[in-house]
Amino acid sequence: MARYINADDRALILDALAKYCWGYDEGDFDMLADAFTEDATTGGTVTHTDIGWGPVVGRAEIVAVLSGIRRSQTDQRRHIISTGRFEEQTPTTAKLSIYIVVLASKDGETRVATAGRYLIEAVKETDGEWRIRRLDAILDSAF
Template sequence: MSSTMTHRDDIEDVLNRYAHAYDDRDAEGVGATFAEDGELSLRISGGDLVGPWSGRAAVVEMMAATLATQEDQRRHLASTFTLDACDGESARARSYLTLVAVAGGELRVLTTGRYVDELVHGEHGWLIRRRHIELDLPY
């Protein structure tokens, strides 16, 4: 079996842990999915690059500030996961995002987009080295 398939489940798992931590409003949990030198950036509707936030501490700080402003219950639904490359030490992956929220008894689709991830494997397993989020619409 190729190293890509050997590591696929573990890589997909760390990306899913990111989503669960975000939706649970756990900034430290989000940070735990990033390498110490991890980086997060995003772009909305082809606009200017936002970020990057460089280093796990900067990602956690940004996440904590963002989560403090959200009053709805978010669900980050990642799908169509593709592992583009993996050599056992680093990997590149892509997936789609559908972001939904529940507030006041109503469900809304906030936006869709794409995650583009670079990951590294170390003594603590797979971690996100770089995550770039391309959102299709502002919300």
């Protein structure tokens, strides 16, 4: 079976993920909202614990929950994404896994807040934009 690979689409999918990360870190919740489909879902777990959240369903609810969390944090967060692996890709859908490291800086000190991976389902919408339909976080430690 032939595997569909389109490097331009992959770059645009990673850009959608970057909108999520930058939007959260910079408090730009319009940018963060643009990363998700209207009916998106997100949630997560912390490995080897009972800690979990979600599902949070719908773009508006995702933005409301994430903006509330971000506004409660007194440090500066920086999401670092790397080592992405596309597991499936068609002209309009994609599934990928990508490693995440979240840094937290405050009072001149920077620490690793958490690390883990994101499992992502993305879709190319009718406007031609790639957006995240599902984002699940599997974290190595609580943040």
